[in-house]
Amino acid sequence: MTTETSVAPHTEAVTITEHEMQQVARANATALPPVVFVHGLWLLPSSWDRWAAMFEEAGYTALTPGWPDDPETVAEANAHPEVMAHKTVGQVADHFAEIIRALDIKPAIVGHSFGGLLAQILAGRGLASATVAIDAAPFRGVLPLPFSALKSAWPVLGNPANRNRAIPLTYDQFRFGFANAVSETEAMELYKTFAVPAAGAPLFQAATANLDPWTEAKVDTENSDRGPLLLISGEKDNTVPWAITKASYERQRDNPGVTEVVQIPGRGHALTVDSGWREVAQTSLDFIKRYV
Template structure:
């Protein structure tokens, strides 16, 4: 799919948002999840008076079942390609949107904000960008299913349940972890993880954020206190990089939450924290 050929459901959401006259909110998912991970968030924001737009990454399957049956469709996606895809979506909106992203979606949110494309942004447990230096052991372990094999750059990589339990669902019960794995987990492209891993060694990296753009707009970081994949040290380092911007930059930590912070039983607390921030500016 070219960047201009958006899926029908995304085009419908854009047209609906434009017709509504409401401020759009664009949701960006991360690796190992689909846009279905935002369904409850979208409803909450719609009820609050916004127009929710939940585009997938390019060529994302519609369902978890389809994704697990055809993992090859995820292979080869890079951070730059996905960022340009979301920029294309935003360009078709009549009003500048708020943007909310989780994990690699949080990194993409930083990139989009750095391009001056969002009226307000929320980056939840964001993957690191160039200049973010901490490499906690738990983060390396969470990325190991991909980074342990260089050939995974060109592959789609699924997580086993144990890998998902450690990287996403360490702060919930075994029962809930199994439910989240069965309901939400899909394979993910390996390339973005390799790109993030070497971002500080590559001057031309696509994992680069313009933290000084005066049009960046207000930006909130949300961190889960028990997140293995993106521990507070990473989110805090990104927050400090973004503080050089003249726009509002804030950081909130949510207690007892892991990387499944947007999809587990406590999702609503996180969503309402994001909504309260967006409401201040959009």
């Protein structure tokens, strides 16, 4: 159910669901520092459930909004992939910005993959008290394109018509792009538990960002109100290899705010949901606690 609609610069309308408004109301009522979690492609907000519980135990209020039209469950998403199509980076960024502006306290923002790109976009708009971007998708000005990143995105980029579709990953594609650093048994469990179709448009936007001066896949890295930023990279990530995270750090480090980067050994793109998620969550929490 949609309870609010507002006009935003990158899209016709941004909608906040009733569930998201309840999260905002709860955060405002607690007066505890809020943390907004932003998921990426092929995952849903529920992928953050364990993180949300951990951060709440540490004294924060966790919000896990979805992208516009996100289904409630993995089963729903896989049954009706069409509802996830036609989502652009700008539309999703505006959706999260609308939620954040409804909060009484400026939140910390934690994002993974395309959620990491979105977290940086939101921080560049001055909307974050601190930001953690985990295996974040590249933005305009980030030049490296390792082969493994191209291979991970090829299930979408290989067909131009996929720009207007929502594309699921096969198990083998998920194994390469997300779950290459875990056992076969764990990889299959992650695939069954978390994997959903993803909008194709953001991948095309990221792929062409350095060719398009008007791209939505861009970050204001110079905003003095950006706040502290931590970039986290999984050492074995095929989808966003170290070269991309390093280049993103180099674009961000001249900002007046604190900018740090850390590589977590032995981890792939599924590092936020696999059996080692707690190490990544603790690294993120420790950084946020320094500033929020």
